[in-house]
Structure formats: C-alpha cells, structure tokens
Amino acid sequence: MPATLALIAHDGKKADLISFAHHHADLLRQFELVATGTTGGLLHKELDLSVTRKESGPLGGDVQIAAGVIEDTVDAVIFFIDPQGKHPHEPDIQTLMRACVVKNTPLATNESTARLLLTDEHIAPDPEGSVA
Numbered sequence: 001m002p003a004t005l006a007l008i009a010h011d012g013k014k015a016d017l018i019s020f021a022h023h024h025a026d027l028l029r030q031f032e033l034v035a036t037g038t039t040g041g042l043l044h045k046e047l048d049l050s051v052t053r054k055e056s057g058p059l060g061g062d063v064q065i066a067a068g069v070i071e072d073t074v075d076a077v078i079f080f081i082d083p084q085g086k087h088p089h090e091p092d093i094q095t096l097m098r099a100c101v102v103k104n105t106p107l108a109t110n111e112s113t114a115r116l117l118l119t120d121e122h123i124a125p126d127p128e129g130s131v132a
C-alpha cells in the first residue's frame, strides 16, 4: 500500500508548493495524497494529481489532517508555512504540528526539508514502485 502524504500550503506559499509539486510530480504520484481544501484543489487543477481534499485550513482542514496523523492514516506531512502571514486558525496549525511531534511523523515545513522527506527511503516509494 502506498504511503499517505499530506500536502498543505498557506496562501503566501501556494505558488511555491505548486512549483515544488511540478518538479516532483512523478514521485508525488506514487503516494496516496491528502490535502487541505484549497491546496488540494490547486494540486488537482494544476497537475491533475489525485488528491483527497479535506476542509480548507481555516475551516478545520489542519485538524482533520492532525487526526489522520494521530490515527496513523497519514504517514508524512509537507506543510509550506508562510512565516509572514497571520492565520486566524493558528491553534489548528499548532495542533497539526504537535500531532506530528507526538507521533514522530515526518513534518517538512520548507522546501529543502520537503525534498529530503520525499526521497527518504522510509517514506518514499522505492525505485520498483513499492513503498518501504
């Protein structure tokens, strides 16, 4: 079964995430993908990726992904955070980060770490297409 990867980006980082996803589309297609609402919609529209969309972040999407982390249905999270932005749902964002810490779930909050995460042998699909 493919690993499940959550993809999330704040508004100020959505263009960066789409660009990252373009660069790594072949790898991303080997994961089961889940995303917050607007991020997931963009990934589908721009890259035709198959993504399970949760609610938008401000409407509880981060909390839904946090629940997936706690329940072991989400194996890793890429979350492009905008450090310049103000987010009305900041407590939800903290909940998601805390869930990842509690569960020791890989959480990449910038592009360079996301690249490492995607190619990590414990998370990433192996070259034959099955998942470690």
Ligand SMILES: O=C(CO)COP(=O)(O)O
Binding pocket: 008, 009, 010, 011, 035, 036, 037, 038, 039, 040, 055, 056, 057, 058, 061, 062, 087, 093
């Ligand atoms: O707000 C977000 C993360 O905190 C992202 O939500 P959207 O993908 O719905 O914009």
